[in-house]
Amino acid sequence: MDVIDELRHPDFPDDLRVLFMKEGQEGVEICWVRSMDVAGDHVIGKLLNEPYKDFGVHEGDTIPFGIVKDGEDYVCVYIGEE
Numbered sequence: 001m002d003v004i005d006e007l008r009h010p011d012f013p014d015d016l017r018v019l020f021m022k023e024g025q026e027g028v029e030i031c032w033v034r035s036m037d038v039a040g041d042h043v044i045g046k047l048l049n050e051p052y053k054d055f056g057v058h059e060g061d062t063i064p065f066g067i068v069k070d071g072e073d074y075v076c077v078y079i080g081e082e
Contacts, residue, residue: 055080
């Protein structure tokens with residue numbers, strides 16, 4: 001997907017910067033996720049680093065995340081469950 005090329009790691013094109021957020025938690029965190037598959041309206045990937053905040057997931061977990069348009073750009077987003 002060309003629209004997310006700027007979100008890819010320059011040396012590892014399957015690795016994407018994903019914004020992590022959770023309802024009721026202030027702020028966001030950027031983590032690296034290795035994209036593995038596309039399933040409907042989201043991407044499935046493996047979380048490559050341990051988030052500092054509690055999003056209910058940990059390094060090595062397989063997670064779903066979305067690709068959403070933000071103005072003229074696209075961002076990858078994971079929303080943690082409460």
